[in-house]
Amino acid sequence: MENIISLTINGIDVSVDRGTSILEAAKKINIRIPTLCYHEDLCVAGNCRVCVVEAEGYRTLIASCATPCEQGMKIKTNTPKVRNARRDLIALLVSEHNTQCTTCYRSTNCELQALASEYNIDNDIYMSILKPEHLRIDKSSWSIEKDDSKCVRCQRCVRTCSELQHVNAITVAHKGKDMKISTFMDLPMNEVVCVNCGQCVIHCPTGALTERRYYDDIWNAIGDEKKKVIINTAPSVRVAIGEMLGYGPGASVTGKMVSALKQIGFNMVLDTNYTADLTIIEEGNELLMRLKKALVNKEEVALPMITSCSPGWVKFIEHMYPDKLAHLSTCKSPQQMFGALSKTYLAEKMGIEPENIVSVAAMPCAAKKFEANRPEMKSSGYQDIDAGLTTREIGHMIKQAGVDFKELIDSDFDSLMGDSTGAAVIFGATGGVMEAALRTAYEIITGRDVPFEKLNITPVRGLEGIKEAGILIDNCLPEWNFLEGVELKVAVAHGLKNARIIMEQIEAGTSPYHFIEVMACPGGCIGGGGQPIPTNDDVRKKRIKAIYDEDAGKPIRKSHENPEIKKIYEEFLVDGPLGHMSHKLLHTHYTKRNRY
Amino acid sequence: MPHTKELVEKLVDTYGRSRESMLPILQDIQRTEHYVSDDAMVEIAKQLDISTADVYGKATFYSFIDTVPRGKYVIRVCKTIVCEMHNKSGIIETLENLLKIKIGETTLNRKFSLLYTNCLGWCHMGPAMLINDEVFTDLTPERVREIIAIYKNKN
Ligand code: SF4
Ligand code: SF4
Ligand code: SF4
Numbered sequence A: 001m002e003n004i005i006s007l008t009i010n011g012i013d014v015s016v017d018r019g020t021s022i023l024e025a026a027k028k029i030n031i032r033i034p035t036l037c038y039h040e041d042l043c044v045a046g047n048c049r050v051c052v053v054e055a056e057g058y059r060t061l062i063a064s065c066a067t068p069c070e071q072g073m074k075i076k077t078n079t080p081k082v083r084n085a086r087r088d089l090i091a092l093l094v095s096e097h098n099t100q101c102t103t104c105y106r107s108t109n110c111e112l113q114a115l116a117s118e119y120n121i122d123n124d125i126y127m128s129i130l131k132p133e134h135l136r137i138d139k140s141s142w143s144i145e146k147d148d149s150k151c152v153r154c155q156r157c158v159r160t161c162s163e164l165q166h167v168n169a170i171t172v173a174h175k176g177k178d179m180k181i182s183t184f185m186d187l188p189m190n191e192v193v194c195v196n197c198g199q200c201v202i203h204c205p206t207g208a209l210t211e212r213r214y215y216d217d218i219w220n221a222i223g224d225e226k227k228k229v230i231i232n233t234a235p236s237v238r239v240a241i242g243e244m245l246g247y248g249p250g251a252s253v254t255g256k257m258v259s260a261l262k263q264i265g266f267n268m269v270l271d272t273n274y275t276a277d278l279t280i281i282e283e284g285n286e287l288l289m290r291l292k293k294a295l296v297n298k299e300e301v302a303l304p305m306i307t308s309c310s311p312g313w314v315k316f317i318e319h320m321y322p323d324k325l326a327h328l329s330t331c332k333s334p335q336q337m338f339g340a341l342s343k344t345y346l347a348e349k350m351g352i353e354p355e356n357i358v359s360v361a362a363m364p365c366a367a368k369k370f371e372a373n374r375p376e377m378k379s380s381g382y383q384d385i386d387a388g389l390t391t392r393e394i395g396h397m398i399k400q401a402g403v404d405f406k407e408l409i410d411s412d413f414d415s416l417m418g419d420s421t422g423a424a425v426i427f428g429a430t431g432g433v434m435e436a437a438l439r440t441a442y443e444i445i446t447g448r449d450v451p452f453e454k455l456n457i458t459p460v461r462g463l464e465g466i467k468e469a470g471i472l473i474d475n476c477l478p479e480w481n482f483l484e485g486v487e488l489k490v491a492v493a494h495g496l497k498n499a500r501i502i503m504e505q506i507e508a509g510t511s512p513y514h515f516i517e518v519m520a521c522p523g524g525c526i527g528g529g530g531q532p533i534p535t536n537d538d539v540r541k542k543r544i545k546a547i548y549d550e551d552a553g554k555p556i557r558k559s560h561e562n563p564e565i566k567k568i569y570e571e572f573l574v575d576g577p578l579g580h581m582s583h584k585l586l587h588t589h590y591t592k593r594n595r596y
Numbered sequence B: 001m002p003h004t005k006e007l008v009e010k011l012v013d014t015y016g017r018s019r020e021s022m023l024p025i026l027q028d029i030q031r032t033e034h035y036v037s038d039d040a041m042v043e044i045a046k047q048l049d050i051s052t053a054d055v056y057g058k059a060t061f062y063s064f065i066d067t068v069p070r071g072k073y074v075i076r077v078c079k080t081i082v083c084e085m086h087n088k089s090g091i092i093e094t095l096e097n098l099l100k101i102k103i104g105e106t107t108l109n110r111k112f113s114l115l116y117t118n119c120l121g122w123c124h125m126g127p128a129m130l131i132n133d134e135v136f137t138d139l140t141p142e143r144v145r146e147i148i149a150i151y152k153n154k155n
């Protein structure tokens, strides 16, 4: 059988591998075919038929996303027949849609709106059959809003939750005209196994699934004279927010972002990277402590230790592996460490009453909203983080404020809690926490730099689902002699599908690792559920590159060398990493939840 | 619900734990319980190690699997166009009067439920309806009264 298929599309010759769809073949020669249910991250569903094309000799139109190329096919993508069919399909979708673009959060970033406008659906060809019972919006979750009246039933969300995340919190219920996207028994989103990752949101073509938005509260706080509104920005926000403000994917706009946030009225613009560095110190020490307990004291400790900075992942393990919570590091995420310190250390140093501080986090993440509202996250005596906003919400705020983003002059983060290292920036990409931890832990143990060129631990970088590395520890400092000759084995997983593989190993007792990094979202935070839409592998790679470029450009690239970190251990967390103060402010505990 | 748990466990022993067993298990529960309760769905999810939403999605896809309690005798009247044109609405009206329930409802004694169904393939003898697995055709209000009288006397 021939493995190369030749065909023509709109008269242009193209050759592709067997199995390539007509849609992909067209893309190869820069012919765009409109799609709706198709997403490059997901398996093909072929249910919307918006991508139909004409093929010579075929009686009916064919769905280009779901049809593999065949030898000698003659495809036409834009004939009147094709255009009419598409227009009809889109008009039908609009007829059952709660078309409220003027007030819709996804307006100007909506695939249905773009199609309707491209196909000039300017009159009511079909009577509206919008169902009144769909007008109820589910706002039960801290993180996710579900509005069935804007759903086109493409099932991208269901495929995402199942294929990428292995959560299956949502499903396709009923059939035909009654078909809808539903949770188990149509329960509210906050009562099911949804982990709030927001991946369904960034894969939804319309405004049917969105993050719950809190920026109006923040505008009010900014307007309140008594309040000091401070914001910390996560590493992956700076390499993605540009996409909402006129830049292409992969633009690093840190300085402009800081300027914009100052201009719109935040009293202090600080860096989550600072507490990312702090996380490394605490988590690195926790790992070494666990190893020591296991190897020297022969105590029962949970190894491998697994990172805990991704709140979607934390809720996932709480639901799916409630008996394995001891494996999670007790460290809070950088967001929550920041919150706790902002209303204690920072308040004290700056002479601000903690009750007047509104602590906001700019995050690539939908699950951070849920995390901020976890009942235990009040270790400062107040709610540590008042609101976690997504990159998209921050982008909207900048637009709402009328800031001309591209013309801004760069500024630096404020201080305290604004200094950070290259090790913190890379938290934004899958593998980054591991790399940062190894840079510090290896140096604590041996007194030397990690044995990788320019500190770049390349085996843990990139988009492969599960990455592994082993580092042989030799010539230890005396205190760490028990690690002499040990090969420290680590793994990195991103996307909960891969997290499940890691956890099945642990359940089976076959996990060969000491330390594992897990991020809920494919690609890590740069691909988070709060990031600009679209996000796909091409975009992920560009954002990742921007992250590593930021790291390479930083004068300090190891967390333990951050001068502000040294300072906080001298002035505030005086009993050191894992000490009493850290325990109170920087560590947490987890909750067993139901899997079914 | 110990009863539900045992029932599902028994069915899993018969049909196995693979995903494909889900449908026969659902069908058996429907047969014995007249509907699949949320407890039963949770138990199936546990036993097959799949999500509860997946079980719900599958159960709601099939018209002949119910996720709300139904009566012992489920009456399904064809609502498709041929029967519609042969006085389906008269049939419905008669049934609603006889049973004192509306379409979609179940009698208080849990004996009858009244539902619509799509074409039953008996268009040439419409209007048609099903009571559980039995088909009744060429319906008239009089015939419906006779049929229901018989069922009312059944256990
Ligand atoms: S989902 Fe899209 S088409 Fe629908 S109201 Fe929102 S912007 Fe308009
Ligand atoms: S937020 Fe994540 S877990 Fe929740 S429904 Fe969406 S994809 Fe599934
Ligand atoms: S919620 Fe969004 S992704 Fe899911 S089916 Fe509806 S439109 Fe598609």
Ligand code: FES
Pocket (backbone or CB within 6 Å): A034, A035, A036, A037, A038, A045, A046, A047, A048, A049, A050, A051, A052, A063, A064, A065, A066
């Ligand atoms: S995009 Fe091809 S069928 Fe939906």
Ligand code: FES
Pocket (backbone or CB within 6 Å): B078, B079, B080, B081, B082, B083, B084, B118, B119, B120, B121, B122, B123, B124, B126, B127, B128
């Ligand atoms: S239309 Fe009623 S049985 Fe076919």
